[in-house]
Amino acid sequence: MIEVKNLTKRFDKVVAVNDLSFKIKDGAICGLSGSNGSGKSTLLRMLSGVYYPDGGEVLIDGESVYENMNVKSKFFSISDYPYFSNEATIEKLAKYLSKLYPNWDQEYYQKLCKCFPLDVKAKIINMSKGMQRQAALILAFSTKPEYLFLDEIFDGLDPVIRQILKRLVIENVTDNGMTAVIASHNLREFEDICDTLVVLHQGGMVRQSEVDAIKSTTFRVQIAFDRDVAEEFFEQFSPSGLQRDGRFFTFIVTGDEERLRKRLEDTNPVFMEFLPLSLEEVFIKEMGGVGYAVK
Amino acid sequence: MRSSSIKHVCLENIRQRSSLAIIYSVLLTVIMPVLVLLTKTAEGDNLPNFMEQLLSLNMIYAATVMMFTFISSVSIFSYMHKKRSVDFYGSLPVSRREEFFGRVIAEYLIMSVPMLIIAVLGGLVAFEMKAFLMILYFALRLLVVIFASVAFTGFLAVCSGTVAGTAVNYILINSIYPIFMLIILGMPEMLPGYVSEFKNAIVLSVFSPFLSPFFMIDATIGQLAWILSIMAVVSIGLMYLSYRLIIKRKAESAQSKAAFPIPSIAVRLMTSFTAGYVGAFIFYAMFRINYIIFGGYREPQESSITSLSALGIFILGFTLFSFLAHFILHLIYNRGMRGFVKGLILYGAQLGFCLIMLGVIVTGAFGYVTRIPDEDDIKYIVLSSEDDYGRVVYHGEDLTAVKITQGFDIRRVRQIHQSIIDEAVDENNNIYMSLFTAMFEDFYDNCKLKYTLKDGSVLVRSYKGSSFSEIYEEYEDSVSKNVLEKVDPEDYESIIISHGAEDYAVYPEDLKDKQPAVDIVNAFKSDFERLGKQQLSDTDDYQISFSLDSYTMYFYFNSEYTETIKQYREHLNTE
Numbered sequence: 074m075i076e077v078k079n080l081t082k083r084f085d086k087v088v089a090v091n092d093l094s095f096k097i098k099d100g101a102i103c104g105l106s107g108s109n110g111s112g113k114s115t116l117l118r119m120l121s122g123v124y125y126p127d128g129g130e131v132l133i134d135g136e137s138v139y140e141n142m143n144v145k146s147k148f149f150s151i152s153d154y155p156y157f158s159n160e161a162t163i164e165k166l167a168k169y170l171s172k173l174y175p176n177w178d179q180e181y182y183q184k185l186c187k188c189f190p191l192d193v194k195a196k197i198i199n200m201s202k203g204m205q206r207q208a209a210l211i212l213a214f215s216t217k218p219e220y221l222f223l224d225e226i227f228d229g230l231d232p233v234i235r236q237i238l239k240r241l242v243i244e245n246v247t248d249n250g251m252t253a254v255i256a257s258h259n260l261r262e263f264e265d266i267c268d269t270l271v272v273l274h275q276g277g278m279v280r281q282s283e284v285d286a287i288k289s290t291t292f293r294v295q296i297a298f299d300r301d302v303a304e305e306f307f308e309q310f311s312p313s314g315l316q317r318d319g320r321f322f323t324f325i326v327t328g329d330e331e332r333l334r335k336r337l338e339d340t341n342p343v344f345m346e347f348l349p350l351s352l353e354e355v356f357i358k359e360m361g362g363v364g365y366a367v368k
Numbered sequence: 369m370r371s372s373s374i375k376h377v378c379l380e381n382i383r384q385r386s387s388l389a390i391i392y393s394v395l396l397t398v399i400m401p402v403l404v405l406l407t408k409t410a411e412g413d414n415l416p417n418f419m420e421q422l423l424s425l426n427m428i429y430a431a432t433v434m435m436f437t438f439i440s441s442v443s444i445f446s447y448m449h450k451k452r453s454v455d456f457y458g459s460l461p462v463s464r465r466e467e468f469f470g471r472v473i474a475e476y477l478i479m480s481v482p483m484l485i486i487a488v489l490g491g492l493v494a495f496e497m498k499a500f501l502m503i504l505y506f507a508l509r510l511l512v513v514i515f516a517s518v519a520f521t522g523f524l525a526v527c528s529g530t531v532a533g534t535a536v537n538y539i540l541i542n543s544i545y546p547i548f549m550l551i552i553l554g555m556p557e558m559l560p561g562y563v564s565e566f567k568n569a570i571v572l573s574v575f576s577p578f579l580s581p582f583f584m585i586d587a588t589i590g591q592l593a594w595i596l597s598i599m600a601v602v603s604i605g606l607m608y609l610s611y612r613l614i615i616k617r618k619a620e621s622a623q624s625k626a627a628f629p630i631p632s633i634a635v636r637l638m639t640s641f642t643a644g645y646v647g648a649f650i651f652y653a654m655f656r657i658n659y660i661i662f663g664g665y666r667e668p669q670e671s672s673i674t675s676l677s678a679l680g681i682f683i684l685g686f687t688l689f690s691f692l693a694h695f696i697l698h699l700i701y702n703r704g705m706r707g708f709v710k711g712l713i714l715y716g717a718q719l720g721f722c723l724i725m726l727g728v729i730v731t732g733a734f735g736y737v738t739r740i741p742d743e744d745d746i747k748y749i750v751l752s753s754e755d756d757y758g759r760v761v762y763h764g765e766d767l768t769a770v771k772i773t774q775g776f777d778i779r780r781v782r783q784i785h786q787s788i789i790d791e792a793v794d795e796n797n798n799i800y801m802s803l804f805t806a807m808f809e810d811f812y813d814n815c816k817l818k819y820t821l822k823d824g825s826v827l828v829r830s831y832k833g834s835s836f837s838e839i840y841e842e843y844e845d846s847v848s849k850n851v852l853e854k855v856d857p858e859d860y861e862s863i864i865i866s867h868g869a870e871d872y873a874v875y876p877e878d879l880k881d882k883q884p885a886v887d888i889v890n891a892f893k894s895d896f897e898r899l900g901k902q903q904l905s906d907t908d909d910y911q912i913s914f915s916l917d918s919y920t921m922y923f924y925f926n927s928e929y930t931e932t933i934k935q936y937r938e939h940l941n942t943e
Contacts, residue, residue, distance in 0.1 A: 084620060118455065118458075118619070121455075121458070121459035122458060122459060123454060123455055123458035123459055123619050124458075124618075124619050124620060125618065125619075140463055140464065140615065142370070142373075142461045142462070142463060145459070145460065145461035146461035148459075149459075150455070150459040152452065152455035152456070152459075154451075154452050154455075155452070155456070156450070156452035156453045156455060156456035156457075158384055158453075159384075160383075160384045160386075160387070161384075165383070169376065169380045170460075172376045173373070173376060173460060173461050173462060174461065222459075
């Protein structure tokens, strides 16, 4: 399990991560999203032991990550711009990493090499951005990590490779109990793969929820009346993004669908419809709540 | 730290740098075995010439090794200075210390193993034991110097935020440190009588590994052992500091400001001090009438300015130039004026320290300048030359030093000593005016006075000029006798006997059979013992000269020196 306790990171006067606390249970696929500069990459760097926190701690399986080789051998992290030395090839790196990671699976490595259309003997720095990410993924999955941290991994990957990536993540979660933390702005991809969503803004937590729970408790409501209704009437439902077109209203509400339906039906609408929201819409709604709205 | 991880990191880095290692090895092979072979072919049996050429080749070899070590070290430690590589290496199950020391070992092996192997090959193709030993001697010292350079670069890399920062600090410290130390150690030279005991090569090499092979060129084996030991100790110290700091180094320092300011503070202090001193020198030289910067040295004239204003000008020059250097370095290190006022505290402390030091010097360093022991307290005085020319240091003993025990001569030495001090110090006991003049004077022809007092204490002073030459000449015979008694005949460079138009010369150093030198010296010593020193009195007299280093002694003798003449005749006929 990953435990983030009162985590804080400052860069001079800028507080990148501010007193952040949450847990990610084993076998979860956690989507990490947030506004630009919200501290996603900084958080991932602290999860992977690159940055030392200025306050609080990051625990993986109950142990602190920083300079803890026992913990570090359990995870693999791919940063937003994966690094490869000038001489590195997939084959050479695999040879090196196989010595560092106790769970390195050579057979799985061979299988992954066939799965991704890459030349393992070619210099990685000469490859395209997307191919470099694929190279990093081959190496990451070959270490058979218990935890996988991916930062903006979908960038530059074509739809086919995205599908392969998602399949591999799910396969490793189901077969090996791997836990994945994926930072991205691409919420569409999260809908397919993530079971938990953590939303950050200005270094703090905006929301942590199960993706299914978000989908089953947040709706766009379209409702029409045969009489004049004041906008204030809807305040009892705590709506967000309320829009009015004559006697026709659209807004987003959060809560139990059945109870909300019943309460709204009691207002005698001539038309009412509950529509599911995409994660992107949920994200925009949540960010609006912290003053980061679309203007 | 786990040795297995260090080994993996080390091997991985060696593999990554195999191309560089190949280029390095090819270049070294061209410089050493190939050029040694070509030089050997060209010089043939002319060993002295070959050895001279070999010395140059060794220096080129050392320069190449140091250049590659610098470039490669900056590159191997650059993983700390790029955000992307910091993310990668920071997340691997390899601790910061393991990563760092794995790379230190890799870098040392990449630079030292080819260097040693190729040097040995170079020595073998020279087909000469003396040449082989010379090359090996150079290669062995390079082993320590490479270690020092790697440790130095590693430490700077840990402290710096960028690759450029590491490289700039390396270049600045390596180049400015020796100048800075020369000034620091040279400053007391402004004190009339000051005796410098520092060993140039040792002090200058410690924090300038890049230039150290060149500082060591004239070092004796004993000095070399000292230099290399000190360099090794300092390098281990730097490694230890790196060991402590690497764990505290913030990953976010990459591509940002320095992780630790130690090197930048050192560079600032050394550079602004050096610049200040140069500025003071220029100002002083410009205002001082007896020294015109472009006109060279003139005979001392009446100064148009007072001694106090001369000192003021020196301080003004120092302050202006050191401030300018401090300002420029602040702009470079801080990329702007940010934190400039705070940085002035460091500058102020440095300026204050320098002014205190100058104050101590100009007021005679607490009586150092004016002190002469009382005549009654003196047991004896040893008068010796500080100049290598005309001096014989044989097995560590200065054979040309004059020991004065007679009361009359002790009094004379004290009187001359007092007159030198009177010339240097004005009526107010100030030495402003003589301070810098002393620096412009010839460094050679110095005379060293060593007073040994009855209580066992010793006072040593050294002066420029030839004030004691008269006394020294009076003791020349005893010096010659001392040399004759103590020097082994085989160690003379030449012994020449002249008689009329004939002469006979032996060069024991170059001879395999050294018997003629032994015969002649023993015969002369026997005659000298029996008959004493003779003066030139007749045109038929003989002259014999003995040369050792830059010292030559001449003796005249007549037909009474039968043993010497017998040896002379015998060897002349054999020739």
